[in-house]
Amino acid sequence: MKGNSYFSRKLHSLVGIIPLGGFFIVHALTNFQAFERGPEGFQNGVKLINSLPLLPVLEFILIYIPLLFHGIYGLYVAFQSNSNLGRFKYGRNWAFTAQRITGVITFVFVFWHVYQTRFQVYIGNISHEELGSTMHKIATDPLIFVLYLIGVLAATFHFANGLWAFLISWGITVGERAQRISSKICMGVFVVVAVLFILSLVGFRGNEFKEVADAVMAVRSIL
Amino acid sequence: MAESTVASKTVTFIITRQDKPDSEAYTETFSIPYRPNMNVISALMEIQRNPVTAEGKKTTPVVWDSNCLEEVCGACSMVINGKPRQACSALVDQLEQPIRLQPMRTFPVVRDLVINRERMFAALKKVKAWIPIDGTYDLGPGPRMAESKRQWAYELSKCMTCGVCLEACPNVNDRNSFIGPAAISQVRLFNAHPTGEMNQDERLAALMEDGGIEGCGNSQNCVRSCPKGIPLTTSIAAMNRDTTKLLFKKWLGV
Numbered sequence: 001m002k003g004n005s006y007f008s009r010k011l012h013s014l015v016g017i018i019p020l021g022g023f024f025i026v027h028a029l030t031n032f033q034a035f036e037r038g039p040e041g042f043q044n045g046v047k048l049i050n051s052l053p054l055l056p057v058l059e060f061i062l063i064y065i066p067l068l069f070h071g072i073y074g075l076y077v078a079f080q081s082n083s084n085l086g087r088f089k090y091g092r093n094w095a096f097t098a099q100r101i102t103g104v105i106t107f108v109f110v111f112w113h114v115y116q117t118r119f120q121v122y123i124g125n126i127s128h129e130e131l132g133s134t135m136h137k138i139a140t141d142p143l144i145f146v147l148y149l150i151g152v153l154a155a156t157f158h159f160a161n162g163l164w165a166f167l168i169s170w171g172i173t174v175g176e177r178a179q180r181i182s183s184k185i186c187m188g189v190f191v192v193v194a195v196l197f198i199l200s201l202v203g204f205r206g207n208e209f210k211e212v213a214d215a216v217m218a219v220r221s222i223l
Numbered sequence: 224m225a226e227s228t229v230a231s232k233t234v235t236f237i238i239t240r241q242d243k244p245d246s247e248a249y250t251e252t253f254s255i256p257y258r259p260n261m262n263v264i265s266a267l268m269e270i271q272r273n274p275v276t277a278e279g280k281k282t283t284p285v286v287w288d289s290n291c292l293e294e295v296c297g298a299c300s301m302v303i304n305g306k307p308r309q310a311c312s313a314l315v316d317q318l319e320q321p322i323r324l325q326p327m328r329t330f331p332v333v334r335d336l337v338i339n340r341e342r343m344f345a346a347l348k349k350v351k352a353w354i355p356i357d358g359t360y361d362l363g364p365g366p367r368m369a370e371s372k373r374q375w376a377y378e379l380s381k382c383m384t385c386g387v388c389l390e391a392c393p394n395v396n397d398r399n400s401f402i403g404p405a406a407i408s409q410v411r412l413f414n415a416h417p418t419g420e421m422n423q424d425e426r427l428a429a430l431m432e433d434g435g436i437e438g439c440g441n442s443q444n445c446v447r448s449c450p451k452g453i454p455l456t457t458s459i460a461a462m463n464r465d466t467t468k469l470l471f472k473k474w475l476g477v
Contacts, residue, residue: 081396087391
């Protein structure tokens with residue numbers, strides 16, 4: 001590895017939380033509108049995001065570039081680690097290994113998920129209004145639903161545990177007690193965000209999303 | 224009569240052996256007479272006196288490293304029943320049998336249980352784990368250290384460079400250049416000293432190079448394994464804080 005791995009690793013830790021962690025929370029809240037307020041609520045969430053100024057620039061600078069850097073460098077970090085769970089069965093050591101496994105799962109899942117949703121909008125197969133019905137198709141297929149469930153749980157664990165490690169790597173939680181308390185808070189974050197995503201997926205299964213999809217199809221056939 | 228009852232009780236050791244640094248490892252089983260209050264070192268001495276395996280085959284004596292025999296020198300580190308620790312403080316009465324002895328493979332194996340801990344001493348040199356006081360004239364007495372600070376710094380000074388924390392760390396391996404927990408804690412120790420503090424940025428800068436502090440993946444096995452109970456993860460986090468401060472200080476040119 002050329003260059004200074006201190007900077008790359010530090011940057012890897014930073015972009016994992018800012019902006020990626022921030023985006024992850026916004027994404028969870030937007031999706032949750034599908035459960036809380038149905039198709040219209042989700043649609044409003046999508047509209048709100050689309051109304052942001054300089055959206056393509058924001059997407060590249062705040063999401064795609066950090067995501068690629070964090071993902072690819074993260075694979076290298078995972079490759080550099082051994083798992084010694086056989087000899088050291090401690091909670092934190094489990095989290096260490098899980099952080100790397102969930103990182104790899106999330107890497108694959110995010111590519112697949114972006115291909116199924118945002119990429120389809122880019123190539124013009126679907127419109128922003130049809131994202132709800134696309135998600136309905138995804139969530140009602142039992143196999144894809146389960147894969148999505150694994151994907152969101154992996155991503156959420158990786159985010160929550162990564163937040164705990166971020167606080168240590170930047171020297172915010174130093175003492176043992178601070179790290180213990182922050183680990184409890186981060187596991188709380190894991191539970192809350194995981195529930196948000198799971199309920200969103202359940203919400204997308206609702207028939208009202210199918211009806212919206214039918215309506216869109218009907219409009220399309222008329223046009 | 225008493226002799227026969229004592230002789231009937233034995234302790235079984237399964238020892239991973241290796242004749243040369245680059246030769247294949249193999250295991251040999253030894254059954255040795257039990258004595259009260261034995262530790263792993265005294266058992267190895269017994270094997271040295273009578274190097275015969277449990278099957279009755281004559282073999283070479285098992286080679287190991289040890290020195291102080293009171294858990295302060297760090298020489299006799301080995302993997303005992305799966306956990307890296309000091310052989311001198313590993314009491315046979317407290318170990319599950321058969322007792323398995325392996326070298327700490329994170330380090331190059333010299334022979335049998337003897338390893339080369341050179342990389343740890345190189346790490347101490349890299350982070351300048353000393354206090355420079357030499358001058359061309361008498362520099363006079365240094366500043367005083369507060370007693371409260373001295374007390375926690377003393378805990379850090381118990382590090383005996385034994386290598387157990389590096390063996391326990393999943394990020395110390397041949398694919399990773401991580402310096403390991405021990406040297407990071409030593410930076411904290413020498414930076415806490417009122418005279419050592421004068422060169423603190425040099426030590427921190429050494430941790431901000433390739434293979435420095437960033438290699439820590441927070442598995443926290445080190446603090447659970449340290450035979451001296453050194454708060455290694457607190458040291459790492461404290462040095463994370465100080466290196467972060469230095470990073471911004473350099474960027475902003477303060």
